[in-house]
């Protein structure tokens with residue numbers, strides 16, 4: 001059995017108090033994102049996004065947070081991917097930021113909506129050209145016969161566009177913004193007596209309510 005399955009890590013005594021968290025949980029999330037950045041962990045803006053497929057089955061995968069403000073959490077993907085189809089059928093999501101090195105996690109629940117085409121164009125235009133071409137060539141989540149077949153599709157897109165022509169954003173590729181209704185800040189503590197502070201609101205027009213949860 002791998003050693004890690006038997007390990008009991010002590011998560012330390014860094015407290016998270018009601019006084020510590022900002023009254024605005026989105027501001028608190030930004031503060032913790034900055035802490036994750038300076039800690040030097042890989043992909044501090046990576047978040048595990050869970051969705052509900054049209055047939056009701058759950059699924060999870062990592063995406064990168066690309067924007068966060070009072071409107072919510074923004075990420076980009078293919079609208080025709082499995083997650084894209086899931087979100088169009090069931091916009092309710094759960095998101096986890098897994099900041100293990102910091103003994104922290106943030107859990108966000110909310111409702112996803114497509115961002116407008118101009119915002120998707122603006123972000124697509126800032127992507128490296130290779131990533132733009134990959135978005136055109138790849139039917140995300142669909143099976144393909146081989147790696148060679150995928151690389152052949154990329155080659156065809158490159159030949160069609162040449163070296164300099166701007167890569168047009170695929171119509172089915174763009175952003176979602178998740179408007180949060182719940183944001184929980186979890187700080188690991190010794191003996192599994194972790195601090196859990198959860199902000200909830202029924203909708204974006206309401207004020208946040210803060211509760212402490214048992215670990």
Ligand SMILES: Cc1cc2nc3c(=O)[nH]c(=O)nc-3n(C[C@H](O)[C@H](O)[C@H](O)COP(=O)(O)O)c2cc1C
Nearest residue numbers: 043046061062063064076077078081082083084141
């Ligand atoms: C660190 C990391 C970051 C990722 N970021 C994104 C992203 O921002 N958008 C995206 O569509 N897929 C991203 N992926 C790939 C997804 O996890 C997933 O494989 C892909 O989106 C297909 O998911 P689906 O078939 O459930 O729709 C990322 C994967 C990792 C490991």
